[in-house]
Amino acid sequence: MSATILICDDDADIRLALSLLLSSKGYQILEAQSPKEVMINANRHQPDLILLDMNFSRDTTSGMEGLELVSQLQPMGIPVILITAWGSIELAVKGLQQGAIDFIEKPWHKEKLLKSIEQQLAMRQLSDENTGLRQLLTPDSPLPWVAESASMRQIEQLLLQVAPTDANILILGENGSGKSLLAKRIHQLSSRCNAPLIEVNMAAIPVNLFESELFGHQKGAFTDAKESRVGRFQLANDGSLFLDEIGTMPLELQPKLLRVLETGQFEVLGSSQTQVSRARIISATNAKLSELVSEGRFRQDLLYRLNTFVITLPPLRERQQDIILLAQSFVTSYCQKYHKGTLSLSGDAQSLLLSHAWPGNVRELQHVIERAVLLCTSEVINAPQILIDQQGGVVPVAQYNDNGSLSISDSEVALINKALLAANGQVAAAAELLGISRNSLYRRLEKHGISHES
Numbered sequence: 001m002s003a004t005i006l007i008c009d010d011d012a013d014i015r016l017a018l019s020l021l022l023s024s025k026g027y028q029i030l031e032a033q034s035p036k037e038v039m040i041n042a043n044r045h046q047p048d049l050i051l052l053d054m055n056f057s058r059d060t061t062s063g064m065e066g067l068e069l070v071s072q073l074q075p076m077g078i079p080v081i082l083i084t085a086w087g088s089i090e091l092a093v094k095g096l097q098q099g100a101i102d103f104i105e106k107p108w109h110k111e112k113l114l115k116s117i118e119q120q121l122a123m124r125q126l127s128d129e130n131t132g133l134r135q136l137l138t139p140d141s142p143l144p145w146v147a148e149s150a151s152m153r154q155i156e157q158l159l160l161q162v163a164p165t166d167a168n169i170l171i172l173g174e175n176g177s178g179k180s181l182l183a184k185r186i187h188q189l190s191s192r193c194n195a196p197l198i199e200v201n202m203a204a205i206p207v208n209l210f211e212s213e214l215f216g217h218q219k220g221a222f223t224d225a226k227e228s229r230v231g232r233f234q235l236a237n238d239g240s241l242f243l244d245e246i247g248t249m250p251l252e253l254q255p256k257l258l259r260v261l262e263t264g265q266f267e268v269l270g271s272s273q274t275q276v277s278r279a280r281i282i283s284a285t286n287a288k289l290s291e292l293v294s295e296g297r298f299r300q301d302l303l304y305r306l307n308t309f310v311i312t313l314p315p316l317r318e319r320q321q322d323i324i325l326l327a328q329s330f331v332t333s334y335c336q337k338y339h340k341g342t343l344s345l346s347g348d349a350q351s352l353l354l355s356h357a358w359p360g361n362v363r364e365l366q367h368v369i370e371r372a373v374l375l376c377t378s379e380v381i382n383a384p385q386i387l388i389d390q391q392g393g394v395v396p397v398a399q400y401n402d403n404g405s406l407s408i409s410d411s412e413v414a415l416i417n418k419a420l421l422a423a424n425g426q427v428a429a430a431a432e433l434l435g436i437s438r439n440s441l442y443r444r445l446e447k448h449g450i451s452h453e454s
Ligand SMILES: Nc1ncnc2c1ncn2[C@@H]1O[C@H](COP(=O)(O)OP(=O)(O)OP(=O)(O)O)[C@@H](O)[C@H]1O
Pocket: 144, 145, 146, 147, 173, 174, 175, 176, 177, 178, 179, 180, 181, 182, 286, 326, 362, 363, 366
């Protein structure tokens, strides 16, 4: 469906020009010629984007009407691009501070205007997807959280006490032990559950973008700052901010984070105004932070700010009781995903699951079960379909061959057929199971004369 753009200007010629340009690009157009009409249209039609003139009565140039409208529109979450008179940059900056997302000077460059619109619509789609994800996590759709073992029950008890407070929580645990999921659960159990949970992977932020990412920047704050950007602290203001992989944070950046955690204060890059953050901080790491502190790689004072409460997730091998429950829960969800009806785990399969040490923890178990569900051709998952790599990784399906022939060619045909069967005949999915590219599978299908859906 094409996006709807509301054009707001008192000048009929400008509305016409914009409307012709944008409808020729396939956008649906709505028009408003007064501030009142802007609000009515925005409320009634929920456009995807608003192009807003700063001045509505011809004789004023103060831009006050535009600024007021921007703040009235802000809570609706519709991106607003301002149309400003040439040279009124100061006004445009005020508009950006009130929540507008970009501005275009009159007379506009067509290409620049179209590009800005495209970008903002793409961003909105992304944030809608995020909202969709967040909705998946609302209390109505509980997370698939398994916590029956004694150690996990203790964690559950602690969670019920500390999640609803605003206290900062540090989650420790090995890779794949459920830290990210636990962060979501803390947010879900908190009084902030209806506000966003904003995640930042500290390992993924380039050092030079750190401040802009966390605190935001104004357009023009640095050479590449072509658009203004809202920082994660602001986005998480009424919600929670999840700082994942906190142990990877470079030492030189740690003071910047420390300051906002200590005082709540930060500045958007390019602005001298100090802002106050109310975000609740949840952080996680698989690193031994205390060791990093003693090696001088992590600041002790920063650790104290993060670890008001510490929750250490035990590795999966230390929660035997959860293994089968988790496996069953994954079987159910993958059966749904791959339209496999109802499958159960045989006694042998369960014993095998219980005997493994799970160095990759819950994530490893999840992958093993996904493959087992795909490989299973009866109603019961048996031990041969549980492909566990004793080295910790997942066994390539190519090692899975229960046909008695020792001929390589026969084995290949058997394997390919098995994978196609498991993937309901879909070549792409079968190729993934086999760990080869789609093209390479097609070549093999042709070589062996195996029929398939194209
Ligand atoms: N207790 C649990 N109940 C149900 N599913 C779980 C549980 N713990 C983890 N999972 C699932 O296991 C997978 C790995 O968990 P998650 O991503 O939270 O681990 P992690 O500790 O954050 O890993 P990493 O160290 O790689 O960031 C996810 O798909 C998650 O949904």
